[in-house]
Amino acid sequence: GLKDPKNCAYPAIVCETVRQRLVGTAVEFYNYAVDGDTTTDLLKLMEHGTKELDGADIVTLSIGANNILLPFFRCLAQLSTVLGDLNGTNESTEDKLDINFVFDSVNKAIRSEQFSAELSAGIAKAKADLEKVLAQIKRRAPDAVIMVMLVYSPYHEVEISLPYIEQKIVFGDLSDKWVGELDSAIKEKAVEAGCIIVDCFEPFKSKDGLLNVAISAIPPKFSIDPHPNLSGHIYIANLHIAELLKQ
Secondary structure, three states, X not given: OOOOHHHHOXXXXXXXXXXXXXXXXXXXXXXXXXXXXXXXXXXXXXXXXXXXXXXXXXXXXXXXXXXXXXXXXXXXXXHHHHHOOOOOOOOOHHHHHHHHXXXXXXXXXXXXXXXXXXXXHHHHHHHHHHHHHHHHHHHHOOOOEEEEEOOOOOOOOOEXXXXXXXOOEEOHHHHHHHHHHHHHHHHHHHHHOOOEEEOOHHHHHOOOOOEOOEEEOOOOEEEOOOOEOHHHHHHHHXXXXXHHOOO
8 A cells, every 4th residue: 555665665664774874884675575475475485586685684574464364354355245335324124134144144254163273274384484484584694683573463453333233243352362373473483583573463552543454334444454554664664673773
């Protein structure tokens, strides 16, 4: 959602800060982020490219969220069929039945063993892949400061309800729980590798207006995009800069 991702993505902002503090020093910047990549995709990318990683001085790493987001997206896609077209409260009886059916279907999905199993598998895969990713970074850039970002909970406090629907869908607690478990796995491997942890989980819980997510029935809003907006990228950059200044 950034108009100028080349200069406004958080690692670019971090890089510009480094340039300003190291006057007279050439600072080169490369961004290998790919929208939608999982930890497995990153491993494949590192095997077939990322040559500028060799000998790098600073490496920032944000990966793992996509390992667990797909089951959330499937459920949210079901909701988009009814919430995306809401235009007030003049719903027919047939519409209400359809919405009740979708709410019931989503609630059953997020409480199912399959949902939990998928997320658990995604976290286990992230943990195994991340160990290999960090080992390769340390081998190729042995003197680098490696900064590993903990994932924020994109659907924190999201709760969907309608005045004429008996049940509600609570995504916030679910998002916090599974992202928290993912972050525990990320943190474990990052600490083992001697990396700097950049905690975005806790800071983002107390900040509004940093993400593209906008989900509510009244007023009707439906954007499930979990990425940061410009304010979010600046905020994440500042968290990284604060950790760098400690070094």
